[in-house]
Amino acid sequence: MNLSGRVRLTVNGQPVEVPAGASVAAAVAHVTLQFRRAVHGEPRAPLCGMGVCFECRVQVDGVAHVRACMTPARDGMRVQTDD
Amino acid sequence: MTERYDVLIVGAGPAGLAAAQAAASHGARVGLLDAQARPGGQVWRHDVRRAAPRAARKAIAALHQVEILTQHHVVACEDHALLVETPQGAERLTYGALVLATGARELLLPFPGWTLPGVAGAGGLQALLKQGWPIAGKRVVVAGSGPLLLAAAATLRAHGARLLGIYEQAPAATVNAFARQLLHWPARAAQAISLRARLAGVPYRCGSIVRSAHGEGQLGAIEIEGARGVHRLECDQLAVGYGLVPNVELAGLLGCAMEHDGAHPQVQVDSLLRTSVADVHAAGELCGIGGLAAARIEGAIAGHAAAGDDEAATALLPQRAQARRFADLLRRHFALDPRLHALATPQTLVCRCEDVTLAALDGFTDARAAKLATRCGMGACQGRICGSALAELGCFPRGGVRPPLFPARLATLALAESEPSFSDEYRGN
Numbered sequence: 001m002n003l004s005g006r007v008r009l010t011v012n013g014q015p016v017e018v019p020a021g022a023s024v025a026a027a028v029a030h031v032t033l034q035f036r037r038a039v040h041g042e043p044r045a046p047l048c049g050m051g052v053c054f055e056c057r058v059q060v061d062g063v064a065h066v067r068a069c070m071t072p073a074r075d076g077m078r079v080q081t082d083d
Numbered sequence: 084m085t086e087r088y089d090v091l092i093v094g095a096g097p098a099g100l101a102a103a104q105a106a107a108s109h110g111a112r113v114g115l116l117d118a119q120a121r122p123g124g125q126v127w128r129h130d131v132r133r134a135a136p137r138a139a140r141k142a143i144a145a146l147h148q149v150e151i152l153t154q155h156h157v158v159a160c161e162d163h164a165l166l167v168e169t170p171q172g173a174e175r176l177t178y179g180a181l182v183l184a185t186g187a188r189e190l191l192l193p194f195p196g197w198t199l200p201g202v203a204g205a206g207g208l209q210a211l212l213k214q215g216w217p218i219a220g221k222r223v224v225v226a227g228s229g230p231l232l233l234a235a236a237a238t239l240r241a242h243g244a245r246l247l248g249i250y251e252q253a254p255a256a257t258v259n260a261f262a263r264q265l266l267h268w269p270a271r272a273a274q275a276i277s278l279r280a281r282l283a284g285v286p287y288r289c290g291s292i293v294r295s296a297h298g299e300g301q302l303g304a305i306e307i308e309g310a311r312g313v314h315r316l317e318c319d320q321l322a323v324g325y326g327l328v329p330n331v332e333l334a335g336l337l338g339c340a341m342e343h344d345g346a347h348p349q350v351q352v353d354s355l356l357r358t359s360v361a362d363v364h365a366a367g368e369l370c371g372i373g374g375l376a377a378a379r380i381e382g383a384i385a386g387h388a389a390a391g392d393d394e395a396a397t398a399l400l401p402q403r404a405q406a407r408r409f410a411d412l413l414r415r416h417f418a419l420d421p422r423l424h425a426l427a428t429p430q431t432l433v434c435r436c437e438d439v440t441l442a443a444l445d446g447f448t449d450a451r452a453a454k455l456a457t458r459c460g461m462g463a464c465q466g467r468i469c470g471s472a473l474a475e476l477g478c479f480p481r482g483g484v485r486p487p488l489f490p491a492r493l494a495t496l497a498l499a500e501s502e503p504s505f506s507d508e509y510r511g512n
């Protein structure tokens with residue numbers, strides 16, 4: 001977090017700014033509603049919002065299968081959704 | 084790394100916070116863990132753009148001598164110990180007494196189009212919103228059942244959503260009967276009136292259900308069946324939830340006896356909220372959906388009992404009975420319409436993790452056989468979504484629980500002392 005109470009990170013290479021305390025899910029939603037691709041290729045986005053459904057899985061700083069809704073956004077994070 | 088607590092509490096929502104405060108008042112070393120990044124649970128979830136409710140701030144500020152362990156995910160249990168995963172690694176937490184306050188999740192039922200991005204739970208979208216999800220100017224429909232819809236809608240509006248309507252599945256006659264009963268509960272009535280005032284101008288339609296969602300790659304429209312037939316509504320987000328189901332997975336892993344409320348298991352407790360397993364107590368939603376007031380008082384009861392003060396726990400029992408009566412009222416008036424059980428077509432995906440359709444589950448009568456043949460329930464959510472939905476639909480009850488409770492890192496599992504136990508329940512008995 002910087003002095004302005006905002007957090008700056010990138011989602012699929014695009015810079016995004018969210019309030020301090022916001023989730024990675026919120027940051028992703030500023031860029032795309034497609035978080036992951038399901039087994040048969042359909043796009044998916046968060047369903048439960050509370051860490052239960054695993055539909056919001058993304059890659060954070062190279063780590064796969066991170067639940068975006070459970071992860072606070074941090075300065076400099078690099079978030080990648082499924083292509 | 085191993086830490087030892089006199090009283091360890093799982094879940095930092097209203098029940099867990101009250102349990103921590105009560106247990107700590109007796110001088111016990113108390114640990115309060117939660118998977119989320121901040122205490123508050125779902126109902127008191129921190130809102131990054133707005134101040135928390137006063138009750139939530141007070142409950143969190145009241146914690147003295149309590150170690151708050153956030154982003155701690157329980158993966159497995161051993162004798163008087165929990166194996167937890169944190170962003171930094173894994174830990175073993177041992178305890179003298181354990182209080183389970185794992186709360187509830189939303190009941191999410193399958194319907195055509197429910198996998199489209201833009202469709203979320205009602206409490207689900209509210210939770211996302213509180214953590215900064217962009218909603219200003221978006222056209223949003225709220226649907227499902229229960230007073231949670233009003234709370235979710237109020238949060239949506241406060242964040243600038245364009246609310247197109249709230250669609251409650253319960254018929255108008257029973258919703259009105261519920262409203263009349265509120266006269267006996269002044270605090271609840273005041274809350275309901277304040278919510279309605281904040282939602283002035285937003286249509287509230289009873290006896291209405293969302294039949295399907297449509298869109299290319301993301302939600303564009305929904306179809307609603309109401310008293311006056313079926314109509315189509317264009318929208319950007321749908322927030323739809325059919326009430327709550329208890330989170331009993333950890334209790335199940337510990338071997339706690341369950342009872343059923345309709346299709347869904349809840350933890351069986353005695354009058355002092357002790358489960359069937361020695362030194363394991365339970366409080367709040369996982370003992371049966373009871374709402375905020377019941378959770379707070381039960382948390383205090385369980386916290387006192389876990390710290391060994393049965394007298395202080397017993398003194399609170401009349402308050403618990405009162406709070407639970409309100410829960411009965413809710414259950415009676417927001418029972419689910421059987422039409423909701425028939426929304427999914429044979430082609431509708433039921434298991435979202437493994438893309439299993441309802442048709443693929445035809446003929447199966449137990450979760451384990453269905454899982455082995457179709458992969459239903461085998462994905463990352465471990466059947467939490469499809470299992471509860473299939474139980475509600477009357478297909479088959481949820482399967483047993485085994486470790487790890489959540490997908491975990493190999494390094495975490497390496498810390499586990501014992502082999503995973505394969506209980507009779509897991510074998511499908």
